[in-house]
Amino acid sequence: MEAKCAEWLRRCNTDSSVDSLAILGRVIQPFMDSPPTRYRPEIAEGQQRIRETLARSQLTYQVNGYVLLAGSNVTSKTLADYLRTGDFQSIEAEFDRALKQLESDPHASITAACAIIEALCKTYIDTVGIAMPAAQTVMPLWRAVQADLKLNVDPLLRDDQKRVLQGLASIVDGIGAYRTHIGSAHGRGLNPPPIAISEARLAVNAAHSLVIFVMETWHSTQLANGIKKSSMFG
Structure with missing residues (x-):
């Protein structure tokens, strides 16, 4: 199996019509986006490893299946860049990628959706400068954000808002549990627990709503703070 996979990747690499780095990123994404546990x-x-x-070939891996040339210029943006700069269009495209996998691989769609939530939380924590939780799985990350x-x-x-936020916490917890039990990141074997496409779609769409909510809240606050600073020195 490993030999066949290696041969397939070599063929992709020699075919100029194929984006071999994009394919490699998709192949290793389920494992690379899996959070280590004790x-x-x-x-x-x-x-x-x-x-x-990858480093020996001057390549780096970024969350959600991006394999890039090390030191590539700013035009080669990563998911963290999209989140940090408030690039909503690119985030929408990331969720579109997850939704397009639903029919063929709902497990991978859930893995991708959970990876986007984790990337959002880590990017927010790093950018804002709050303490990173010791356990960097999706639920502790969400609590910090x-x-x-x-x-x-x-x-x-x-009180109304508190109820909504409790619901969001349940969404994060549920998607994280899905990813652990049936997502592609944890090695699902030959017979993974079945999930209906409608259920996977619900999880992906819920993750999408949560990510856009946090981005809008985060970047509107940044904008408001920027306006205040400019008025003070204007």
């Missing part, structure tokens, strides 16, 4: 330390070891192998978001403080809406 029960499976071999995940981190395997990811490191892949990064070292949720606690920092500047939300509506109107007393008439506070």
Whole structure:
């Protein structure tokens, strides 16, 4: 199986009509986007070996299946770049990629959706400068982001908003659990637990709503702060 896969990748690499790096990224994404756990330390070891192998060819891996030339210029943007700069169109394209996999591989769609949430949370935490949780799985990451978001403080809406945020926390928890149990990131074997396409679509669309909500809240706050600063020095 490994020999066949290697031969297939070599053929892709010699075919000028094929984006071989994009295919390689998709092949290794399920494993590379899998969060290591104390029960499976071999995940981190395997990811490191892949990064070292890529580095020998001047390549790097970025979350959600991007394999790029090391030191590539700013035109080769990553998912973190899209999130950090508020590039909503590119984030929509990422979710479109996940939705297009639903018919052929709903498990991979869930893996991709969870990876986008994790990337959002890590990018937010790094950019804003809050403490990164010790456990960098999706639920602890979401709790750190949720606690920092500047939300509506109107007393008439506070309880309503609390209910919505509790629902978002359930969404994150559910998608993370899906990814653990049936997602492609954890090695699903030959007979993974079945999931209806409609159920996978619900998970991906819920992840999409959550990510866009956080981006809108985050970047509208940045914009407001920028306007305040400009008025102070204008």
